[in-house]
Amino acid sequence: xxxxxxxxxxxxxxxPLREGQVSMYVCGVTTYDxxxxxxxxxxxxxxxxxxYLLYSGYDVKFIxxxxxxxxxxxxxxxxxxxxxxxxxxxxxxxxxxxFASLSILPASLYPKVTENIPKIxxxxxxxxxxxxxxxxxxxxxxxxxxxxxxxxxxxxxxQKIKSGARIEVDEKKKNPADFALWKxxxxxxxxxxxxxxxGRPGWHIECSAMALNYAGETLDMHGGARDLIxxxxxxxxxxxESATGKKFVNYWVHTGFLTVNGEKMAKSLGNFxxxxxxxxxxxxxxxxxxxxxxxxxxxxxxxxxxxxxxxRTLDGVFGTxxxxxxxxxxxxxxxxxxEFEEKIEKTFSSLLLRMDDDFDTxxxxxxxxxxxxxxxxxxxxxxxxSPTLSHAVRKLETILEIFAISEEKKELPLGKLQKILVxxxxxxxxxSAEDCMKKIIQMxxxxxxxxxxxxxxxxxxxxxxxxxxxxxxxxxxxxx
Numbered sequence: 001x002x003x004x005x006x007x008x009x010x011x012x013x014x015x016p017l018r019e020g021q022v023s024m025y026v027c028g029v030t031t032y033d034x035x036x037x038x039x040x041x042x043x044x045x046x047x048x049x050x051x052y053l054l055y056s057g058y059d060v061k062f063i064x065x066x067x068x069x070x071x072x073x074x075x076x077x078x079x080x081x082x083x084x085x086x087x088x089x090x091x092x093x094x095x096x097x098x099f100a101s102l103s104i105l106p107a108s109l110y111p112k113v114t115e116n117i118p119k120i121x122x123x124x125x126x127x128x129x130x131x132x133x134x135x136x137x138x139x140x141x142x143x144x145x146x147x148x149x150x151x152x153x154x155x156x157x158x159q160k161i162k163s164g165a166r167i168e169v170d171e172k173k174k175n176p177a178d179f180a181l182w183k184x185x186x187x188x189x190x191x192x193x194x195x196x197x198x199g200r201p202g203w204h205i206e207c208s209a210m211a212l213n214y215a216g217e218t219l220d221m222h223g224g225a226r227d228l229i230x231x232x233x234x235x236x237x238x239x240x241e242s243a244t245g246k247k248f249v250n251y252w253v254h255t256g257f258l259t260v261n262g263e264k265m266a267k268s269l270g271n272f273x274x275x276x277x278x279x280x281x282x283x284x285x286x287x288x289x290x291x292x293x294x295x296x297x298x299x300x301x302x303x304x305x306x307x308x309x310x311x312r313t314l315d316g317v318f319g320t321x322x323x324x325x326x327x328x329x330x331x332x333x334x335x336x337x338x339e340f341e342e343k344i345e346k347t348f349s350s351l352l353l354r355m356d357d358d359f360d361t362x363x364x365x366x367x368x369x370x371x372x373x374x375x376x377x378x379x380x381x382x383x384x385x386s387p388t389l390s391h392a393v394r395k396l397e398t399i400l401e402i403f404a405i406s407e408e409k410k411e412l413p414l415g416k417l418q419k420i421l422v423x424x425x426x427x428x429x430x431x432s433a434e435d436c437m438k439k440i441i442q443m444x445x446x447x448x449x450x451x452x453x454x455x456x457x458x459x460x461x462x463x464x465x466x467x468x469x470x471x472x473x474x475x476x477x478x479x480x
Contacts, residue, residue, distance in 0.1 A: 001056065001356045003221075004297060006229060006252035007153055011358055014251065016220045022053055022060045023215040027207060027224035027232070028110070030067040031091040032076040035098050036272035037287070037302065038265035041258040042225045044288055045296035047104045049253070049359050051402050064107035065210050066092050068114050069200060074190055084190050085114065098275040102284050103404040111210045113201065117192045120201045120209040123243055124181045124194075132242040133181055136172040140182040140196050145175055147238040153252060154230035179235050181205045204235035208243075211236070217244045223253035226297075227264070256299040258291075265302060273302070285405050286311030292361045292403055315480050318407055319471060320372050321396060322478070323379055328389040337385035340378050344392045347371045351399065361403075368399050412437060413466055420462050441470070441477050 001014040016022050026046050029039055053060050067073075068088040077084040092112075100106065113120070124140055127133040132146045144150045144158070151161055161177045180202035185191040191198040201209075211219060217240075224233070233252065240248040257264040260271040278287060281304070289310040294300045351367035354360045375392050378384055400407065412433035421429040421436060424443055430436050440459060447455035460470050463479070471478050 002358055003251050003253065004358045005250075006233075006254050007249075009155070012251070016058070017218060017250070020057065020059060022058045022221065023063075023219045024050065024053075024060055024221045024223075025063045025065075025207075025211045025215055025219055026107075026222075027228055028064040028066050028107075029095055030070050030072055031088040031095060032070070032073040033091060033267060034274040034276060035095040036265060036267065036274050037278055038225075038258045038272060039095075040099070040102055040275050040278075040287065041291050041300065042255045043099055043104050044102060044291045045255045046223060046253075048292060048361060048403060049296070050105060051404060052355050052359060055398075055402050060108075061215065062105070062107050063109045063111065063211070063214050065207055066110050066112045067203070067206065068092060068112045069190060070203070098279075101279060102275065102288060103406060105404075109214055111214055113206045113210075116206070116210050116213065117194075117201070119213050120205055121182075121194050123205060123209045123212070123239070124196070124201075126243050127181065127239060130242065132239070134174065135196065137184075138172075139180050139184045139199060139202075141173055141178045142181055142235070142239055142242075143174060144177045144179075144238060147242055150177075150238050151234065153234045153237055156230065179204060179231065181239070204232055205239060207232070208236050208240045208248075211248075212240060212244070217246045217248075219249045221251045221253055222249040223255070226254040226256060229254055253296075255296050256294075259299050259301045262301065282307045283311050283314075285314050288403065289314055289405060293365060295362055296359060314405065315469070317372060317396075317400075319478070319480060320375055320379075321393060321407065323473075324375055324389050324393050324396075327379055327384050328386045328393065331384050331386040331389070333383040333385050334387065335385060337378070337388040340374065340385065341388045341391055343374050344371055344388075344395055347374065348395045348399075355402075364399075368396075371396060371399075412468070416466050420459075420466075423462070424459070437468075437479060441479070444470070445477065 002011040003014045004011050024046075026043070029035055050060050050062055066088075068085065073088045074084050077087045080087060092110075096106065096110075124133065127142065128135075128140065131143075133140050133142050135141075144161075151157055158177070182194060182196050182199050182201055182205070184197045184199040187198075191200055211222065222233070222236075229252075237248050259265060263269060263271060265272050286307050287310075290307045291300065293310065347367050347370045351364045351371075354364040354367060357363075371392065375389070375396070378389065378392070397407075414433040414436065417433055417436035417440065418429040421439060421443075424440070426439065426443075430439060440463065444456050444459040447453075447459070463470060469480050471480065
């Protein structure tokens with residue numbers, strides 16, 4: 001398995017510190033509002049990476065922090081006239097619900113900033129003692145000049161970093177690029193007691209303290225969206241490695257942005273779509289599949305049509321799987337088809353090789369659709385093999401599990417189906433949705449046999465209005 005490492009800019013063979021175990025830390029959201037599709041893009045990407053590591057036999061410890069104290073949270077709480085921690089707790093829970101609705105596995109741990117203040121203070125003290133930090137009237141700052149390799153993750157030189165930094169009016173920093181480890185706050189603001197005075201931790205020190213505490217001094221993998229490379233992850237490296245004297249992370253992994261008309265989707269730009277709103281428009285499977293079609297490091301431009309198209313593609317996949325299952329049960333041919341099975345195995349192996357190459361989901365999907373095509377061809381053969389079709393179905397199901405694409409059927413709308421039947425002249429519609437569908441399909445089949453195509457098309461249109469699509473194939477009508 002090879003993973004692209006942001007630190008080196010190259011794909012490297014993946015060798016975890018402990019055989020069979022992976023420590024993985026992904027920066028979580030700042031919980032002051034609903035999570036949006038830009039967040040979903042990042043966490044679906046890391047969910048696929050995690051699931052593939054699990055499939056490959058690794059025990060994955062997945063840590064996702066919760067930034068539950070921050071200027072944005074405090075400002076939003078003031079606007080809403082709420083306590084900051086109450087507001088952040090609410091949006092933390094809502095975000096977890098939203099991610100779960102997209103089949104994102106829960107983290108092994110969700111450490112919160114407010115629960116780790118003593119660890120953060122201890123790390124700040126260590127940096128002060130070792131001479132990597134200094135005190136000003138506004139707080140404690142990290143001295144980037146004391147860390148010679150500063151800029152190695154973002155591949156910037158110090159001169160460029162200095163020119164892009166700025167000094168706040170009330171800050172007495174040694175260097176414009178120096179960053180806050182602890183910020184002193186006035187009595188009326190949320191803060192915590194410390195040896196340096198009442199205040200709050202800087203954003204970057206929070207993640208270092210929690211990562212070191214819960215994953216150890218060196219992590220296998222650390223990641224987030226690519227906008228975290230600088231300054232957040234750059235600063236994490238500086239303060240962590242200064243404190244421990246050890247390499248902080250072996251593999252840095254960053255996701256591309258979800259963009260809207262070429263601009264990053266972000267709350268600050270006001271161009272975001274919350275996960276909750278998106279799920280009212282689109283199926284969760286379609287959203288996941290939309291993301292998976294693009295490599296995790298590449299940007300994706302948001303498009304409603306692209307998500308709907310992803311959903312239609314999955315409908316076709318599910319249709320093939322259903323036909324394969326039914327044919328495997330009913331086919332009289334119980335002999336194995338070695339040629340078909342060999343092609344399925346070869347293509348499945350190709351898919352795994354592509355996933356081993358930096359989790360290359362778009363090319364892995366090319367192999368997946370080749371397997372779908374092979375299965376469709378076999379279904380059309382004169383004597384489809386029951387055992388070999390079952391084997392193909394198992395392989396296809398395995399891939400869907402890795403991608404967390406669920407095949408669950410949508411619940412049929414009983415009341416609406418009964419209403420359709422009444423409109424079609426049925427005086428006593430059945431009491432179950434499945435029986436209603438059978439009756440409607442029978443009525444349509446009768447109309448087609450009578451060559452009453454207007455009536456047949458009317459029934460199809462009535463069902464389509466309720467989100468139900470009819471498919472005619474091989475003399476049978478199915479629905480999805």
